[in-house]
Amino acid sequence: MPCNQAENALLYAYGELEESKTPAFLAHLKECKECQNTLHICALATASLKPKQAPDFVMPAQEPVKEKAFSFDFGFLQGLKRRAIPALVFGAFALVIGFTAFEGLSTKKPMVSAPQSISFDFEDMDTDLTDLETEISEMFEYMQEI
Amino acid sequence: MKEINEQEIIKAVKGGNAEAFGLLVEKYKESLYSFILYSTKNEAAAQDIYQDTLVTVLTKLKNYREEGNFKAWLFTVARNKVTDYFRANSKTVSLPEDASADIFPSKENTEKEVSSKIALDNILAEIEALPEKDREIILLRQYLSFKEIAEVLNCPLGTALARLNRAIKKLQKNLGEEYAL
Numbered sequence: 001m002p003c004n005q006a007e008n009a010l011l012y013a014y015g016e017l018e019e020s021k022t023p024a025f026l027a028h029l030k031e032c033k034e035c036q037n038t039l040h041i042c043a044l045a046t047a048s049l050k051p052k053q054a055p056d057f058v059m060p061a062q063e064p065v066k067e068k069a070f071s072f073d074f075g076f077l078q079g080l081k082r083r084a085i086p087a088l089v090f091g092a093f094a095l096v097i098g099f100t101a102f103e104g105l106s107t108k109k110p111m112v113s114a115p116q117s118i119s120f121d122f123e124d125m126d127t128d129l130t131d132l133e134t135e136i137s138e139m140f141e142y143m144q145e146i
Numbered sequence: 147m148k149e150i151n152e153q154e155i156i157k158a159v160k161g162g163n164a165e166a167f168g169l170l171v172e173k174y175k176e177s178l179y180s181f182i183l184y185s186t187k188n189e190a191a192a193q194d195i196y197q198d199t200l201v202t203v204l205t206k207l208k209n210y211r212e213e214g215n216f217k218a219w220l221f222t223v224a225r226n227k228v229t230d231y232f233r234a235n236s237k238t239v240s241l242p243e244d245a246s247a248d249i250f251p252s253k254e255n256t257e258k259e260v261s262s263k264i265a266l267d268n269i270l271a272e273i274e275a276l277p278e279k280d281r282e283i284i285l286l287r288q289y290l291s292f293k294e295i296a297e298v299l300n301c302p303l304g305t306a307l308a309r310l311n312r313a314i315k316k317l318q319k320n321l322g323e324e325y326a327l
Contacts, residue, residue: 007307010314016292033327038311040327041318048269049288054179055193057171057200059164 009035013042177289218297280313
């Protein structure tokens, strides 16, 4: 059965066990072979992982600082881009559908037929006008008489 | 040597003083490079990742929250770079024998050393042979506190402790009775 003080053993091994818990753990450690081995392996691991000398860090060349005459944060476009691309694709698709529908409709027979052209019989019209003139002149004469 | 006030240095770097960054590098360079080297087991790759980690940290420092733990953040960046390295080289990197040859002394040389040195080399070889997750937690504990490890791994402190306990038990089992008390 694993020891219930295993985590305290690790904390103690790396110097992180609370002072208040240390005496009780040390009393347990005297009797517990498992915790003794945990401490032993932790110590061996630390001893074997010797620190290595780091190479020199090469500072990246700095870009010349430009005068800030005008600055505008285009950061909001990042979020917009995510929504704009699907919207543009959808818009283009809708345009194609719309255009196709329009083309289809314009080549079909119109549902309502165009009105028939109206023709006038000008000879009859002349006759009618002569009658009208006669009537007007008669009326005029009558008025004069009155 | 006077203790370096880390927050003051970070403020200076964020204010445009890139040279102050050298002080931060000086403080953590050995632990950071050791962690990367033991993780990758490849000196050339470790040097590239070390350089890359520090450039990333320098670039992103302006977005760093000053109340955070800088060391934990530094190691998080390094850990992510190591993960990227393994992901990118998963089909080409052969581990561990050939890659570790440039870090560990050859067998012939080791035999000339004292027995304790041999023992430590054997332990290191066993750590290297552990599964990645177990090796990682053992390495992280050499350079970070449990609280910092929990931050790097984004897990509760108890989980970090449980993971290390498992890794230590595996290492003990692999080392055998010879290394037991």
